[in-house]
Amino acid sequence: MAALLGVNIDHVATLRQARGTTYPDPVKAALICEQAGAEGITLHLREDRRHIQDDDVRRMRPVLKTRMNLEIAVTDEMVAFATEIKPHHVCFVPEKRQEVTTEGGLDVVGHFADVKAATQTLTAIGCDVSLFIDPDFAQIDAAIACGAPTIELHTGAYADAESGAEQQAELERIVKGAEYAAAQGLVVNAGHGLNLDNVAAIAAIPQIHELNIGHSIIAESVFVGLAQAVKDMKAAIQAAA
Structure with a gap:
């Protein structure tokens, strides 16, 4: 069975914030993505609010027909916001102010108590909590110990690999991580840096439930339109299954 596609619409907001305008509206983009076949919508409310704003999340939550996957940092402010919004899914991600994009997985081992507390808080109100981690067995074990189901x-390391050998090594890490996590009963998603040229090998991993892809789809939409960009990515995922 093919992996599901969650479309990250952050960079629609990036385009808006570049000029401080009211357009393009990420809520409108999310609805177009759903109509084109996206099985979920992902958005990252960063602490610095560099793209998605609180109001975007509030407006989007009641109108989505699929599922909202809200990416947030493990902070009291963000956990409180998620408690208010009650998205279907919350994915805890690491954050650094100076980074251009998320640079690595969450260190669940190093921040275990905080991650576990945040996971339990949101699980208690019915959110499906996931942890964005590197394909490392120690991090996977820590995620399980936190009680995260996903x-x-x-x-990113696979997508950014500069040689075929390096990319193959990173792919093998992901395959082994997916196999290990699924064997422990976790739902396994994947994402970061995926595009039409590199998605097939990840989409072909049987244990992968959903792929979250944003930047490359929004970039491709400049040339083919947003709906077609979503359809093209879905077709690539389905062809690889």
């Missing part, structure tokens, strides 16, 4: 494996 993980999202960070595919």
Whole structure:
């Protein structure tokens, strides 16, 4: 069975914030993505509010027909916001102010108590909590100990690999991580840096439930339109299954 596609619409908001305008509206983009076949919508409310704003999340939550996957940092402010919004899914991600995009997986081992507390708080109100982690067995074990039912494996090192050998090594890490996590009963998602050229090998991993892809789809939409960009990515995922 093919992996599901969650479309990250952060960079629609990036385009809006570049000029401080009211357009393009990420809520409108999310609805177009759903109509084009996306099985979920992902958005990252960063602490610095560099793209998605609180109001975007509030407006989007009641109108989505699929599922909202809200990415947030493990902070009291963000956990309180998620408690208010009650998205279907919450994915805890690491955050650094100076980074251009998320640079690696969440260190669940190093921040275990905080991650576990945040996971339990949101699980208690009915959110499906996932942890965005590197394909590392120690991090996967820590995610299980936190009580998170889902993980999202960070595919950035695979996507950014500068040689075929390096990419193959990173792919093998992801495959082994997915197999290990699924064997422990976790739902396994994946994402970061995926595009039409590199998605097939990840989509072909049987244990992968959903792929979260944003930047490359929004970039491709400049040339083919947003709906077609979503359809093209879905077709690539389905062809790889």
